[in-house]
Amino acid sequence: MVAKNALQRLAEGLSQSGRHMLTTHVYIGTSLDGYIARKDGSFEWLLKFADQAAVDSYAEFMAGIDVIVIGRGTFETVLGFPEWPYDRPTVVLSRSLKEIPPELKERATLSERDPKDLLNELAESGFRSAYVDGGKVIQSFLAADLIDELTVARVPILIGDGIPLFGKLDSDLEFEHERTASYPNGLIRSYYRRIRQN
Amino acid sequence: MVAKNALQRLAEGLSQSGRHMLTTHVYIGTSLDGYIARKDGSFEWLLKFADQAAVDSYAEFMAGIDVIVIGRGTFETVLGFPEWPYDRPTVVLSRSLKEIPPELKERATLSERDPKDLLNELAESGFRSAYVDGGKVIQSFLAADLIDELTVARVPILIGDGIPLFGKLDSDLEFEHERTASYPNGLIRSYYRRIRQN
Numbered sequence: 001m002v003a004k005n006a007l008q009r010l011a012e013g014l015s016q017s018g019r020h021m022l023t024t025h026v027y028i029g030t031s032l033d034g035y036i037a038r039k040d041g042s043f044e045w046l047l048k049f050a051d052q053a054a055v056d057s058y059a060e061f062m063a064g065i066d067v068i069v070i071g072r073g074t075f076e077t078v079l080g081f082p083e084w085p086y087d088r089p090t091v092v093l094s095r096s097l098k099e100i101p102p103e104l105k106e107r108a109t110l111s112e113r114d115p116k117d118l119l120n121e122l123a124e125s126g127f128r129s130a131y132v133d134g135g136k137v138i139q140s141f142l143a144a145d146l147i148d149e150l151t152v153a154r155v156p157i158l159i160g161d162g163i164p165l166f167g168k169l170d171s172d173l174e175f176e177h178e179r180t181a182s183y184p185n186g187l188i189r190s191y192y193r194r195i196r197q198n
Numbered sequence: 199m200v201a202k203n204a205l206q207r208l209a210e211g212l213s214q215s216g217r218h219m220l221t222t223h224v225y226i227g228t229s230l231d232g233y234i235a236r237k238d239g240s241f242e243w244l245l246k247f248a249d250q251a252a253v254d255s256y257a258e259f260m261a262g263i264d265v266i267v268i269g270r271g272t273f274e275t276v277l278g279f280p281e282w283p284y285d286r287p288t289v290v291l292s293r294s295l296k297e298i299p300p301e302l303k304e305r306a307t308l309s310e311r312d313p314k315d316l317l318n319e320l321a322e323s324g325f326r327s328a329y330v331d332g333g334k335v336i337q338s339f340l341a342a343d344l345i346d347e348l349t350v351a352r353v354p355i356l357i358g359d360g361i362p363l364f365g366k367l368d369s370d371l372e373f374e375h376e377r378t379a380s381y382p383n384g385l386i387r388s389y390y391r392r393i394r395q396n
Contacts, residue, residue, distance in 0.1 A: 158367060166356060
Protein backbone atom coordinates (compact mmCIF):
# COMPACT_ATOMS: atom_id res chain seq x y z
CA MET A 1 0.00 0.00 0.00
CA VAL A 2 1.21 3.48 -0.78
CA ALA A 3 1.83 5.49 2.35
CA LYS A 4 -0.15 8.66 1.92
CA ASN A 5 2.71 10.91 2.89
CA ALA A 6 4.96 9.28 0.28
CA LEU A 7 2.48 10.05 -2.50
CA GLN A 8 1.95 13.54 -1.19
CA ARG A 9 5.69 14.01 -1.29
CA LEU A 10 5.72 12.81 -4.93
CA ALA A 11 2.96 15.26 -5.80
CA GLU A 12 4.73 18.22 -4.24
CA GLY A 13 4.49 21.34 -6.30
CA LEU A 14 1.45 20.23 -8.29
CA SER A 15 -1.57 22.47 -8.23
CA GLN A 16 -4.28 21.23 -5.91
CA SER A 17 -7.52 22.50 -7.38
CA GLY A 18 -10.84 21.48 -5.89
CA ARG A 19 -11.74 18.74 -8.40
CA HIS A 20 -9.88 15.48 -8.72
CA MET A 21 -9.45 14.66 -12.41
CA LEU A 22 -6.80 12.26 -13.60
CA THR A 23 -6.35 11.06 -17.19
CA THR A 24 -4.48 7.87 -18.10
CA HIS A 25 -2.18 7.41 -21.05
CA VAL A 26 -0.50 4.51 -22.80
CA TYR A 27 2.41 5.27 -25.12
CA ILE A 28 4.13 2.21 -26.49
CA GLY A 29 5.78 0.56 -29.47
CA THR A 30 4.94 -2.81 -30.95
CA SER A 31 5.84 -5.06 -33.83
CA LEU A 32 3.44 -5.26 -36.77
CA ASP A 33 2.06 -8.39 -35.12
CA GLY A 34 1.41 -6.61 -31.83
CA TYR A 35 4.28 -7.67 -29.56
CA ILE A 36 6.06 -5.29 -27.20
CA ALA A 37 9.00 -7.68 -26.63
CA ARG A 38 10.14 -11.18 -27.46
CA LYS A 39 9.33 -13.97 -24.99
CA ASP A 40 12.72 -13.40 -23.34
CA GLY A 41 11.92 -9.70 -22.89
CA SER A 42 14.32 -8.44 -25.58
CA PHE A 43 13.30 -5.62 -27.87
CA GLU A 44 16.39 -4.80 -29.93
CA TRP A 45 14.18 -5.12 -33.05
CA LEU A 46 12.13 -2.18 -31.67
CA LEU A 47 15.07 -0.04 -30.48
CA LYS A 48 16.37 0.04 -34.05
CA PHE A 49 13.55 2.48 -34.74
CA ALA A 50 14.30 4.77 -31.77
CA ASP A 51 15.71 7.65 -33.81
CA GLN A 52 15.68 11.36 -32.93
CA ALA A 53 12.09 11.75 -34.18
CA ALA A 54 11.00 8.99 -31.77
CA VAL A 55 12.93 10.59 -28.90
CA ASP A 56 11.31 13.96 -29.64
CA SER A 57 7.86 12.45 -29.84
CA TYR A 58 8.32 10.70 -26.48
CA ALA A 59 9.54 13.94 -24.91
CA GLU A 60 6.44 15.72 -26.24
CA PHE A 61 4.25 13.01 -24.75
CA MET A 62 6.07 13.06 -21.40
CA ALA A 63 5.70 16.83 -21.14
CA GLY A 64 2.01 16.22 -20.42
CA ILE A 65 2.59 13.51 -17.80
CA ASP A 66 3.04 14.02 -14.06
CA VAL A 67 3.07 10.47 -12.70
CA ILE A 68 4.04 7.03 -14.02
CA VAL A 69 2.47 3.68 -13.13
CA ILE A 70 4.35 0.46 -13.88
CA GLY A 71 4.25 -3.16 -12.72
CA ARG A 72 6.83 -5.40 -11.14
CA GLY A 73 7.95 -6.84 -14.50
CA THR A 74 8.69 -3.44 -15.99
CA PHE A 75 10.28 -2.29 -12.72
CA GLU A 76 12.67 -5.23 -12.74
CA THR A 77 13.46 -4.67 -16.40
CA VAL A 78 14.32 -1.01 -15.91
CA LEU A 79 16.43 -1.83 -12.83
CA GLY A 80 18.74 -3.50 -15.37
CA PHE A 81 19.07 -0.31 -17.43
CA PRO A 82 22.23 1.82 -17.05
CA GLU A 83 20.08 4.47 -15.39
CA TRP A 84 16.52 4.88 -14.13
CA PRO A 85 14.59 5.86 -17.28
CA TYR A 86 11.60 7.70 -15.81
CA ASP A 87 11.87 11.39 -14.94
CA ARG A 88 8.50 11.59 -13.18
CA PRO A 89 7.32 10.22 -9.84
CA THR A 90 6.70 6.50 -10.39
CA VAL A 91 4.37 4.06 -8.68
CA VAL A 92 5.26 0.36 -8.90
CA LEU A 93 2.12 -1.80 -8.65
CA SER A 94 3.01 -5.09 -7.01
CA ARG A 95 1.72 -7.38 -4.30
CA SER A 96 4.95 -9.42 -4.21
CA LEU A 97 7.66 -6.76 -4.04
CA LYS A 98 8.63 -5.93 -0.46
CA GLU A 99 10.35 -2.62 -0.97
CA ILE A 100 11.94 -0.21 -3.39
CA PRO A 101 15.77 -0.20 -3.30
CA PRO A 102 16.97 2.71 -1.12
CA GLU A 103 18.64 4.62 -3.98
CA LEU A 104 15.28 4.84 -5.82
CA LYS A 105 13.08 5.82 -2.91
CA GLU A 106 13.02 9.43 -4.02
CA ARG A 107 11.76 8.36 -7.43
CA ALA A 108 9.50 5.36 -6.94
CA THR A 109 6.80 4.24 -4.52
CA LEU A 110 5.32 0.78 -4.05
CA SER A 111 1.56 0.19 -4.14
CA GLU A 112 -0.63 -2.89 -3.68
CA ARG A 113 -3.85 -1.15 -4.69
CA ASP A 114 -6.03 -2.26 -7.58
CA PRO A 115 -5.96 0.03 -10.64
CA LYS A 116 -9.12 2.00 -9.87
CA ASP A 117 -8.22 2.65 -6.24
CA LEU A 118 -4.72 3.69 -7.22
CA LEU A 119 -6.04 6.22 -9.75
CA ASN A 120 -8.39 7.69 -7.15
CA GLU A 121 -5.55 7.97 -4.71
CA LEU A 122 -3.28 9.61 -7.29
CA ALA A 123 -6.03 12.08 -8.23
CA GLU A 124 -6.53 12.95 -4.57
CA SER A 125 -2.81 13.50 -4.24
CA GLY A 126 -3.00 16.10 -6.99
CA PHE A 127 -1.76 14.17 -10.02
CA ARG A 128 -3.53 14.94 -13.31
CA SER A 129 -2.02 12.74 -16.00
CA ALA A 130 -0.69 9.21 -15.52
CA TYR A 131 1.52 7.30 -17.94
CA VAL A 132 0.62 3.62 -17.60
CA ASP A 133 3.50 1.47 -18.82
CA GLY A 134 4.42 -2.20 -19.10
CA GLY A 135 2.56 -5.11 -20.69
CA LYS A 136 0.69 -6.58 -17.72
CA VAL A 137 -0.25 -3.25 -16.16
CA ILE A 138 -1.53 -1.90 -19.48
CA GLN A 139 -3.62 -5.05 -19.96
CA SER A 140 -5.08 -4.85 -16.45
CA PHE A 141 -5.94 -1.15 -16.86
CA LEU A 142 -7.55 -1.79 -20.26
CA ALA A 143 -9.51 -4.74 -18.83
CA ALA A 144 -10.89 -2.34 -16.20
CA ASP A 145 -11.54 0.28 -18.92
CA LEU A 146 -9.21 2.72 -17.20
CA ILE A 147 -7.19 3.96 -20.18
CA ASP A 148 -8.20 7.31 -21.70
CA GLU A 149 -5.57 7.73 -24.38
CA LEU A 150 -3.73 5.03 -26.29
CA THR A 151 -0.76 5.79 -28.50
CA VAL A 152 0.70 2.87 -30.39
CA ALA A 153 3.77 3.00 -32.62
CA ARG A 154 4.10 0.07 -35.00
CA VAL A 155 7.39 -0.90 -36.57
CA PRO A 156 7.39 -2.77 -39.88
CA ILE A 157 8.52 -6.18 -38.69
CA LEU A 158 6.75 -9.40 -37.84
CA ILE A 159 8.47 -11.23 -34.97
CA GLY A 160 6.03 -14.15 -34.80
CA ASP A 161 5.85 -14.52 -31.02
CA GLY A 162 6.45 -12.56 -27.85
CA ILE A 163 4.77 -10.54 -25.13
CA PRO A 164 1.57 -9.10 -26.59
CA LEU A 165 0.45 -5.53 -25.96
CA PHE A 166 -3.22 -6.43 -25.77
CA GLY A 167 -5.04 -9.08 -23.76
CA LYS A 168 -8.50 -10.38 -22.98
CA LEU A 169 -11.38 -8.00 -22.30
CA ASP A 170 -14.87 -8.42 -20.88
CA SER A 171 -16.33 -6.27 -23.65
CA ASP A 172 -15.30 -4.28 -26.71
CA LEU A 173 -13.54 -0.96 -26.18
CA GLU A 174 -14.12 1.64 -28.88
CA PHE A 175 -11.65 4.43 -29.52
CA GLU A 176 -11.61 7.59 -31.56
CA HIS A 177 -8.65 7.89 -33.88
CA GLU A 178 -7.07 11.30 -33.42
CA ARG A 179 -4.14 11.20 -35.79
CA THR A 180 -1.47 8.98 -37.27
CA ALA A 181 2.11 10.01 -37.96
CA SER A 182 4.37 8.18 -40.44
CA TYR A 183 8.15 8.30 -40.29
CA PRO A 184 10.82 7.65 -42.93
CA ASN A 185 12.09 4.57 -41.04
CA GLY A 186 8.70 2.91 -41.44
CA LEU A 187 7.37 3.52 -37.95
CA ILE A 188 3.68 4.51 -37.83
CA ARG A 189 2.33 6.08 -34.65
CA SER A 190 -1.43 6.29 -34.10
CA TYR A 191 -3.08 8.33 -31.34
CA TYR A 192 -6.43 7.10 -30.02
CA ARG A 193 -8.83 8.41 -27.39
CA ARG A 194 -11.32 6.19 -25.59
CA ILE A 195 -14.98 6.83 -26.46
CA ARG A 196 -17.13 6.42 -23.36
CA GLN A 197 -20.91 6.57 -23.27
CA ASN A 198 -21.58 8.79 -20.30
CA MET B 199 -4.43 -31.30 -56.79
CA VAL B 200 -5.34 -28.68 -59.36
CA ALA B 201 -5.94 -30.23 -62.76
CA LYS B 202 -3.65 -28.34 -65.13
CA ASN B 203 -6.33 -27.79 -67.71
CA ALA B 204 -8.61 -26.23 -65.08
CA LEU B 205 -5.96 -23.69 -64.13
CA GLN B 206 -5.14 -23.03 -67.75
CA ARG B 207 -8.82 -22.35 -68.29
CA LEU B 208 -8.82 -19.91 -65.36
CA ALA B 209 -5.80 -18.13 -66.82
CA GLU B 210 -7.34 -17.77 -70.26
CA GLY B 211 -6.75 -14.39 -71.80
CA LEU B 212 -3.71 -13.57 -69.63
CA SER B 213 -0.50 -12.73 -71.38
CA GLN B 214 1.98 -15.58 -71.41
CA SER B 215 5.39 -13.99 -71.52
CA GLY B 216 8.54 -16.06 -71.31
CA ARG B 217 9.24 -15.44 -67.58
CA HIS B 218 7.07 -16.70 -64.80
CA MET B 219 6.71 -13.98 -62.15
CA LEU B 220 3.91 -13.97 -59.64
CA THR B 221 3.53 -11.52 -56.75
CA THR B 222 1.43 -12.25 -53.67
CA HIS B 223 -0.76 -9.77 -51.82
CA VAL B 224 -2.61 -9.67 -48.52
CA TYR B 225 -5.31 -7.04 -48.09
CA ILE B 226 -7.23 -7.34 -44.85
CA GLY B 227 -8.89 -5.53 -41.98
CA THR B 228 -8.27 -6.10 -38.28
CA SER B 229 -9.24 -4.75 -34.89
CA LEU B 230 -6.73 -2.60 -33.05
CA ASP B 231 -5.71 -5.76 -31.20
CA GLY B 232 -5.08 -7.68 -34.43
CA TYR B 233 -8.14 -9.90 -34.87
CA ILE B 234 -9.82 -10.49 -38.22
CA ALA B 235 -12.98 -11.96 -36.65
CA ARG B 236 -14.37 -12.98 -33.30
CA LYS B 237 -13.92 -16.60 -32.20
CA ASP B 238 -17.34 -17.41 -33.74
CA GLY B 239 -16.23 -15.92 -37.06
CA SER B 240 -18.37 -12.77 -36.81
CA PHE B 241 -17.00 -9.45 -37.97
CA GLU B 242 -19.90 -6.99 -37.73
CA TRP B 243 -17.58 -4.71 -35.70
CA LEU B 244 -15.34 -4.52 -38.81
CA LEU B 245 -18.13 -4.16 -41.39
CA LYS B 246 -19.24 -0.96 -39.64
CA PHE B 247 -16.18 0.64 -41.20
CA ALA B 248 -16.87 -0.61 -44.76
CA ASP B 249 -17.91 2.74 -46.20
CA GLN B 250 -17.59 3.93 -49.80
CA ALA B 251 -13.93 4.87 -49.30
CA ALA B 252 -13.20 1.29 -48.18
CA VAL B 253 -15.11 -0.13 -51.16
CA ASP B 254 -13.18 2.12 -53.55
CA SER B 255 -9.87 1.18 -51.96
CA TYR B 256 -10.64 -2.53 -52.28
CA ALA B 257 -11.64 -2.07 -55.93
CA GLU B 258 -8.33 -0.27 -56.57
CA PHE B 259 -6.46 -3.15 -54.94
CA MET B 260 -8.42 -5.82 -56.85
CA ALA B 261 -7.73 -4.08 -60.18
CA GLY B 262 -4.15 -5.34 -59.86
CA ILE B 263 -5.09 -8.93 -58.97
CA ASP B 264 -5.67 -11.79 -61.40
CA VAL B 265 -6.09 -14.81 -59.11
CA ILE B 266 -7.30 -15.39 -55.54
CA VAL B 267 -6.09 -18.04 -53.09
CA ILE B 268 -8.21 -18.92 -50.07
CA GLY B 269 -8.48 -21.81 -47.61
CA ARG B 270 -11.34 -24.09 -46.66
CA GLY B 271 -12.43 -21.90 -43.72
CA THR B 272 -12.78 -18.79 -45.87
CA PHE B 273 -14.40 -20.82 -48.65
CA GLU B 274 -17.04 -22.14 -46.26
CA THR B 275 -17.61 -18.66 -44.84
CA VAL B 276 -18.16 -17.08 -48.25
CA LEU B 277 -20.49 -19.94 -49.29
CA GLY B 278 -22.83 -18.47 -46.66
CA PHE B 279 -22.75 -15.01 -48.29
CA PRO B 280 -25.72 -13.95 -50.48
CA GLU B 281 -23.42 -14.15 -53.48
CA TRP B 282 -19.91 -15.32 -54.30
CA PRO B 283 -17.74 -12.32 -53.36
CA TYR B 284 -14.68 -12.86 -55.55
CA ASP B 285 -14.65 -11.66 -59.15
CA ARG B 286 -11.38 -13.33 -60.08
CA PRO B 287 -10.48 -17.00 -60.62
CA THR B 288 -10.17 -18.51 -57.15
CA VAL B 289 -8.14 -21.43 -55.85
CA VAL B 290 -9.35 -23.12 -52.67
CA LEU B 291 -6.44 -24.72 -50.80
CA SER B 292 -7.70 -27.77 -48.92
CA ARG B 293 -6.78 -31.37 -48.35
CA SER B 294 -10.16 -32.23 -46.84
CA LEU B 295 -12.63 -30.75 -49.32
CA LYS B 296 -13.68 -33.26 -51.95
CA GLU B 297 -15.06 -30.95 -54.58
CA ILE B 298 -16.32 -27.48 -55.44
CA PRO B 299 -20.14 -27.23 -55.68
CA PRO B 300 -21.18 -27.47 -59.39
CA GLU B 301 -22.52 -23.90 -59.56
CA LEU B 302 -19.08 -22.52 -58.59
CA LYS B 303 -16.91 -24.68 -60.85
CA GLU B 304 -16.45 -21.86 -63.34
CA ARG B 305 -15.15 -19.62 -60.55
CA ALA B 306 -13.21 -21.79 -58.16
CA THR B 307 -10.73 -24.64 -58.34
CA LEU B 308 -9.62 -26.99 -55.58
CA SER B 309 -5.93 -27.55 -54.83
CA GLU B 310 -4.06 -29.76 -52.36
CA ARG B 311 -0.65 -28.28 -53.13
CA ASP B 312 1.54 -26.62 -50.56
CA PRO B 313 1.83 -22.81 -50.89
CA LYS B 314 5.11 -22.72 -52.80
CA ASP B 315 4.11 -25.37 -55.31
CA LEU B 316 0.77 -23.70 -55.86
CA LEU B 317 2.44 -20.35 -56.59
CA ASN B 318 4.80 -21.98 -59.08
CA GLU B 319 1.88 -23.64 -60.77
CA LEU B 320 -0.11 -20.40 -60.91
CA ALA B 321 2.89 -18.56 -62.36
CA GLU B 322 3.32 -21.23 -65.02
CA SER B 323 -0.36 -20.89 -65.85
CA GLY B 324 0.19 -17.22 -66.61
CA PHE B 325 -1.07 -15.54 -63.43
CA ARG B 326 0.89 -12.51 -62.25
CA SER B 327 -0.68 -11.26 -59.04
CA ALA B 328 -2.32 -13.40 -56.36
CA TYR B 329 -4.59 -12.15 -53.56
CA VAL B 330 -4.05 -14.45 -50.58
CA ASP B 331 -7.05 -14.27 -48.27
CA GLY B 332 -8.26 -15.89 -45.06
CA GLY B 333 -6.63 -16.24 -41.65
CA LYS B 334 -5.02 -19.67 -41.87
CA VAL B 335 -3.88 -19.33 -45.46
CA ILE B 336 -2.32 -15.92 -44.80
CA GLN B 337 -0.49 -17.37 -41.76
CA SER B 338 0.79 -20.36 -43.72
CA PHE B 339 2.00 -18.15 -46.60
CA LEU B 340 3.72 -15.76 -44.17
CA ALA B 341 5.32 -18.68 -42.33
CA ALA B 342 6.79 -19.78 -45.68
CA ASP B 343 7.80 -16.16 -46.43
CA LEU B 344 5.63 -16.13 -49.53
CA ILE B 345 3.87 -12.77 -49.10
CA ASP B 346 5.25 -9.83 -51.10
CA GLU B 347 2.79 -7.10 -50.16
CA LEU B 348 0.83 -6.72 -46.98
CA THR B 349 -1.95 -4.19 -46.59
CA VAL B 350 -3.58 -3.99 -43.17
CA ALA B 351 -6.52 -1.76 -42.26
CA ARG B 352 -6.99 -1.24 -38.53
CA VAL B 353 -10.28 -0.12 -37.05
CA PRO B 354 -10.28 1.70 -33.70
CA ILE B 355 -11.77 -0.98 -31.51
CA LEU B 356 -10.33 -3.57 -29.13
CA ILE B 357 -12.33 -6.80 -29.20
CA GLY B 358 -10.20 -8.70 -26.69
CA ASP B 359 -10.24 -12.12 -28.36
CA GLY B 360 -10.82 -13.71 -31.74
CA ILE B 361 -9.10 -15.11 -34.81
CA PRO B 362 -5.70 -13.39 -35.09
CA LEU B 363 -4.31 -12.16 -38.39
CA PHE B 364 -0.74 -13.12 -37.56
CA GLY B 365 0.72 -16.38 -36.30
CA LYS B 366 4.00 -18.02 -35.43
CA LEU B 367 7.05 -17.61 -37.65
CA ASP B 368 10.41 -19.34 -37.86
CA SER B 369 12.18 -16.00 -38.15
CA ASP B 370 11.49 -12.27 -38.26
CA LEU B 371 10.03 -10.84 -41.45
CA GLU B 372 10.97 -7.24 -42.20
CA PHE B 373 8.80 -5.02 -44.34
CA GLU B 374 9.15 -1.63 -45.95
CA HIS B 375 6.34 0.76 -45.13
CA GLU B 376 5.07 2.29 -48.36
CA ARG B 377 2.24 4.51 -47.16
CA THR B 378 -0.55 4.85 -44.63
CA ALA B 379 -3.98 6.28 -45.31
CA SER B 380 -6.27 7.64 -42.55
CA TYR B 381 -10.03 7.91 -42.94
CA PRO B 382 -12.61 10.03 -41.11
CA ASN B 383 -14.24 6.93 -39.58
CA GLY B 384 -10.99 6.10 -37.79
CA LEU B 385 -9.78 3.34 -40.09
CA ILE B 386 -6.03 3.42 -40.80
CA ARG B 387 -4.70 1.43 -43.71
CA SER B 388 -0.97 0.75 -44.02
CA TYR B 389 0.72 -0.66 -47.10
CA TYR B 390 3.87 -2.73 -46.61
CA ARG B 391 6.25 -4.49 -48.97
CA ARG B 392 8.44 -7.40 -47.94
CA ILE B 393 12.17 -6.64 -47.83
CA ARG B 394 14.14 -9.67 -48.98
CA GLN B 395 17.92 -9.99 -48.98
CA ASN B 396 18.62 -11.45 -52.42
